[in-house]
Amino acid sequence: MNMQQKMHGNNHYEIGLDHGNVHVFANAEVFQSFEAKVYEMADNNLRIPRNVYMSYTPDAHVGVGTCIGTTAVWSMKDGIVSPSIVGVDIGCGMRVHTTPLHKRDIQDKAVRRALIAAIESYVPTNERTNSHFADIDIMEVVKQGLRGLPSKYVPDNQWITHVEESTFQYDHTYLEHLPPKIRKNARGQLGTLGSGNHFIELQYLEINEASAELAAKWGLFDGQVVIMIHSGSRAWGAMLGREYNKVMKEAMYHWGVENPDPNLIYAPITSKEGKTYLNLMYSALNFAVSNRHMIAFGVRQAFKDVFGPQIETPVLYDLMHNYALKEFHRNQPMLVHRKGATRALPPNHFLNTPVYKETGHPALIPGSMGTSSYIMVGKEEGLKNFYSICHGAGRVRSRRATKEAVTIDQFAQSLRIGTEEEILVNHRSLETILDECPQAYKDVDQIIDSVVGASLADVVARCIPMAAIKGK
DNA sequence: ATGTTC
Numbered sequence: 019m020n021m022q023q024k025m026h027g028n029n030h031y032e033i034g035l036d037h038g039n040v041h042v043f044a045n046a047e048v049f050q051s052f053e054a055k056v057y058e059m060a061d062n063n064l065r066i067p068r069n070v071y072m073s074y075t076p077d078a079h080v081g082v083g084t085c086i087g088t089t090a091v092w093s094m095k096d097g098i099v100s101p102s103i104v105g106v107d108i109g110c111g112m113r114v115h116t117t118p119l120h121k122r123d124i125q126d127k128a129v130r131r132a133l134i135a136a137i138e139s140y141v142p143t144n145e146r147t148n149s150h151f152a153d154i155d156i157m158e159v160v161k162q163g164l165r166g167l168p169s170k171y172v173p174d175n176q177w178i179t180h181v182e183e184s185t186f187q188y189d190h191t192y193l194e195h196l197p198p199k200i201r202k203n204a205r206g207q208l209g210t211l212g213s214g215n216h217f218i219e220l221q222y223l224e225i226n227e228a229s230a231e232l233a234a235k236w237g238l239f240d241g242q243v244v245i246m247i248h249s250g251s252r253a254w255g256a257m258l259g260r261e262y263n264k265v266m267k268e269a270m271y272h273w274g275v276e277n278p279d280p281n282l283i284y285a286p287i288t289s290k291e292g293k294t295y296l297n298l299m300y301s302a303l304n305f306a307v308s309n310r311h312m313i314a315f316g317v318r319q320a321f322k323d324v325f326g327p328q329i330e331t332p333v334l335y336d337l338m339h340n341y342a343l344k345e346f347h348r349n350q351p352m353l354v355h356r357k358g359a360t361r362a363l364p365p366n367h368f369l370n371t372p373v374y375k376e377t378g379h380p381a382l383i384p385g386s387m388g389t390s391s392y393i394m395v396g397k398e399e400g401l402k403n404f405y406s407i408c409h410g411a412g413r414v415r416s417r418r419a420t421k422e423a424v425t426i427d428q429f430a431q432s433l434r435i436g437t438e439e440e441i442l443v444n445h446r447s448l449e450t451i452l453d454e455c456p457q458a459y460k461d462v463d464q465i466i467d468s469v470v471g472a473s474l475a476d477v478v479a480r481c482i483p484m485a486a487i488k489g490k
Numbered sequence: 491a492t493g494t495t496c
């Protein structure tokens with residue numbers, strides 16, 4: 019394959035491939051670690067007609083059809099929508115709640131263990147345990163997002179205003195196309211964590227002087243305990259995505275569309291299949307944001323149980339990293355696919371949610387287990403990448419390869435088990451979550467360095483884990 | 491990612 023490398027500025031490469039160009043944002047070390055396969059995948063994606071822009075953030079790695087870490091843009095007028103460039107966990111994303119606590123308040127392991135137990139009593143982490151919120155009508159949630167929740171589950175208006183999107187509006191008649199088993203399998207799952215890389219973490223913040231002013235505006239302080247949540251649309255999004263991959267694949271066959279990768283699925287936005295997928299994708303985005311909301315509701319109850327009913331744990335922000343959003347760029351509406359990429363809008367950008375219009379919104383970036391996560395803010399220069407930054411550390415090893423290469427002892431050591439700085443985990447044995455160990459991921463500090471060096475975003479706070487809750 | 495393998 020033809021590969022021509024051009025440098026645009028610090029940490030910004032443009033790679034010319036056979037069927038178009040892919041932009042790469044990475045420092046020299048991360049850039050050199052990219053395997054040939056990610057460029058093969060980019061080239062297959064660039065065969066899709068009328069692509070306006072395609073890029074990789076530094077956490078990019080091989081995925082199904084399209085790399086995780088991809089931003090891909092088409093015009094709404096003549097563009098395409100791709101379920102495989104959205105990814106399997108539609109609406110997967112991040113949420114952070116703040117607390118008034120300082121890290122010393124939960125340094126005592128007994129306190130942290132009590133918190134973990136309390137959280138698990140409200141948020142099921144066992145894969146097949148139903149949520150405690152049986153009175154919530156799932157159909158109202160997928161139709162209206164947060165506005166479909168009973169008001170007793172909305173503690174205050176901030177839980178609606180401090181999110182990337184509270185309600186995606188779409189044509190609900192498309193829900194009639196869905197196979198009934200999707201409703202059946204998603205029932206009882208609202209407010210449950212899921213497995214894989216999903217987590218709830220208790221972290222404390224490290225804020226340096228340069229970002230202290232903005233951090234204070236957001237209500238953040240050095241040493242503060244925060245709650246970070248990573249989850250998605252559970253069975254609703256997964257089954258819907260799978261179903262429409264299948265439907266669209268058949269349509270591609272009928273249209274005679276050819277692509278070397280059979281897992282790369284796409285259709286014109288204006289086609290029946292494209293319209294159907296987009297409308298149903300919105301239902302999954304509504305499910306996902308509501309799912310994180312209800313997980314947070316449970317965690318809030320747990321904090322009240324442990325620290326008393328007066329404790330306040332307001333939401334900082336909730337945003338997604340697997341979706342296709344209609345956004346206005348270059349004087350026209352575009353469909354921006356982000357598959358494992360996070361929007362980071364700069365101060366005063368019109369796409370910001372109103373409460374963060376002036377400062378830009380918090381961009382929430384998880385690390386791997388046992389390493390730091392980050393709260394960032396976008397910069398003007400992010401325009402060159404359609405305001406996309408990384409979504410985390412990014413895998414370097416498959417789940418299977420990780421289990422072969424890393425021992426339980428090595429994992430335990432990276433969680434500093436047995437020391438004062440131990441990260442407490444809700445698993446008796448680390449064996450079941452070994453594939454989530456930090457050795458399975460790139461070094462998140464290198465990823466953040468890449469993004470900052472490329473002037474896409476700045477660090478506002480570093481979040482250091484104290485306790486982690488994972489699915490079982 | 492996923493009631494995981496149509």
